[in-house]
Amino acid sequence: MSPQFQRLVDRRPALSADELLDGFRPSERFGEVSFDTYRPDPAQPSQAQAVAELQRFAGSVSGPGSGGKGGGFFSRMFGGSSGAAKGSKQGIYLDGGFGVGKTHLLASLWHAVPGPKAFGTFVEYTNLVGALTFPKTVQALSQYTLVCIDEFELDDPGDTVLMSRLMRELSDAGVKLAATSNTLPGSLGEGRFAAADFQREIQVLADQFEVLRIDGEDFRHRGLPEAPASIADEAIEATVEQRFDGKVVAMDEFSELVEHLSVVHPSRYRHLIKDLEGIVWRNVHTVDQQALALRLVVLADRLYDRDLPIVASGTSFDEVFTPEMMAGGYQKKYYRAVSRLTALAREGMSDRA
Known part of the structure; x- marks a missing residue:
């Protein structure tokens, strides 16, 4: 044939806002993964530790706006104390090289928590804002329990400010955040633009996440x-x-x-x-x-x-x-x-x- x-x-x-948002879920590659299907490398204890920390984090996600409006980490950054104790942050950040299973773990977290919830790449969220407008994106995602951001990377000043604002709004609404990247939060944007001019936004992003380093073979060097x-x-x-x-x-x-x-x-x-x-x-x-x-x-x-x-x-x-x-x-x-x-x-x- x-x-x-x-x-x-x-x-x-041509898609409605609901249809666009419905696409924010793990792809077919990660449609049925779980923490149980992740196989930590015994030679890399940070991988098993990451699973345990993510399971703990999943347990902290209890429902829409589970963090409590007004208590988000951005409100602390801009209006109150400048930090929070380990384990109390709204965000968790998986750092490591290619091929160590970060997306697998992020998708496992998404599958493990109650909805509504969103999973998408960094560029998909910036594109969502472009399609819906910023206020409508905030309004929609503020009702979610968890927003997962895969392949977090800041490529230009506009994206830096945009994601800083979006995260502040979502955090203040009590939404839990999780991200993966190959760059530590404090190094986002390095080599791409005048990072010093946007240090405030970059530092805001860096201070929001409990960072989990996942060691393993880094395919970037191949x-x-x-x-x-x-x-x-x-x-x-x-x-x-x-x-x-x-x-x-x-x-x-x-x-x-x-x-x-x-x-x-x-x-x-x-x-x-x-x-x-x-x-x-x-x-x-x-x-x-x-x-x-x-x-x-x-x-x-x-x-x-x-x-x-x-x-x-x-x-x-x-x-x-x-x-x-x-x-x-x-x-x-x-x-x-x-x-x-x-x-x-x-x-x-x-x-x-």
Whole structure:
């Protein structure tokens, strides 16, 4: 049976606020994980300690606004005492390298506590604010028991101030917060902008979390995986027929897709790829406009969440961003996107149907 072809460029998902918020849950990769399914490395005691601390933290989440309005850590920062004893903070922060299970643990925390609750990446929350407006985002999330922020990273001053304000509002409403990152809270933003000019916001963020360091092998030092060789465009149809027999697949000209991303809000990318079983991009090329490149990063994250295999012709994914981008302030985002697109391309080239 031949693949059922669609085009992403024909999709313009329109979602209500409730539909957007409903997407703030762990991806299929972490849809059924728990603290019991996490396997701590016996050689890394910090991993087992992190599980115990997160279980304790989960027990402190008892219902919407469980921290008590007015008693959040931001109110203490700006209006009262400057700190709190260990264990009394509203936030918990998982720091460690790639591949130590931080997202697994964050998703396990989400599964362990009562709702309503939210789980999303840092960029998904900033995009949510862009889609709903700041007041409506605060109003919606203030009713939640827990807000989980995966891949916490501050890339520009605007995001620093935005997340500082959002966390202050949520904390003051008694919402518990949990985050993961590869950067300690006090180092967020380093090398990306004039951090000293925003030290107040950065320090506010740093003082909010009980930090749990999770040790283990750090895959950041392995560099990028080698991307599979690109397919000649004249051979792509035969490859797609074999790889996606009977599946629902989106096939797009890469240049048209990249332009289409500029007219679809990133908060809707999850729904842009809904119900698909594969992705085909023809004539992939290097993206040299940073605004479009960052939108491609978001799409790569959503594709990786869904584990959608990619078959592509043209430039290999290790050259999809310019050398200047790969060496610039957003390099962590671009390296992650290349790694994830490469993994999906390898899946697309596998023999499994």
